[in-house]
Amino acid sequence: MNKLEQIINEKLMPLAEKLTKNNILGALMEGFIRTSPITLGIAFITIIGNFPVPGWTDYLTKIGLMEHVNAITNGATGVLTLYVIYSLAMAYAKRLQTNERNAAIVSLAFFIMIIPQTITTTVMENGQAVESVVNALKLDYLGGQGLFIGMIVALVVTKLYAYLSSKNLSFQLPDSVPPMVSQSLSPVFVVTIIFVLAFAIRVGFSYTPAGDIINFFVQVINAPLNSMVASPISIIIIMGLLAILWFFGIHNAVLQGPLGVISLTMVMGNITAFQNNQELPYLLPSVIYGGMMASGFMGIVIGSMFKAKSAKFKQLAKLSFIPSLFNITEPIMFGMPIIMNPMFMIPQCFTQIICGFVTWGLAATVLPITLNPFMSLLPWTTPIFIKMPLAGGLNYAIIMVVCFVITFLMWYPFLKVADRHEYELEKANEEAHVISE
Incomplete structure (x- = not known):
């Protein structure tokens, strides 16, 4: 372990530091950190609203509270892409030394312009169901599905804004004009050019089968996976891809199509067979899915941060641990x-893949699983350390523990090196603060 930490410290840390000094990567990291109060602030309400007790959500719906829980959740994570765009554009504009507020608001407007602004719904007219088109923004595009496109928009539009602003295209106003007014009106030519680009993108993607840029992006990613059937290797591929894409800021919602089809096929097929006392047709893929979910249980990662040296890691552990349990x-x-x-990058992208193959090997040899497929219907907030033992008994619990251990071993050396680096930065900042006083 010490030798691995030394390799990370000597080889990976300098590379990571060099990359984070890059304007784009630095802005991405800052942009995501600045949106963390939203994800932390909503965690308690999300847990309460989806508490893993049978009938709890039905009860909240019955007394009229569930719609308000959903409204609060949608107001935070449901439109998270909008917050990320604004925060990321601000961070990138600061590094490019251009007007931060203008770049952020223009990026936000650009994104809204290029996404669909109508929704087709069904209404009753004269006793018949007819399609009706209403002007509305779809939450899917403002949340997980639009996150990656939103990141690209924030970076490209901010860069374009900074470039055009440096070419003396701004409208010059007299010095007598208040600065706030001048900063708002001077970039009118620059913004016009950027919005013409938005118009061109919107029109261009309207001629594709997808109809818009977000659907096009989702279809491109989903296309190779849509033909997959539920099998051990397909589960490992899709779950591994989810982890890799999530590292690059592409939310799991993008793959909800193929993953939803496969998971629904497994769940319903297994439940039907279970009810008829037949062999489960998707036993091994379901077991592997559970093992990979266990490897993605961040409570193991966060729990190790309580003994960190840096104040950042300790505080983040306190704020993130309880949400991670759910x-x-x-x-x-x-x-x-x-x-x-x-x-x-290494632990995030490869831990689940490793655990997928380990689960496959154990379940197929020394730890066969007798699975209760009804446990898959438990709420998504059900802690994995409760769900897996209930679903598969002792053997499944052992596999879960094995996956937890692999997760800890994969993450720990990287966390330790990162924690030491943060601690040294904090000490340097304290010393600089003392000197300045």
């Missing part, structure tokens, strides 16, 4: 951040 990972993903952080 499978809410956004606080740590955005707060560390893990997304687009070169230091954590």
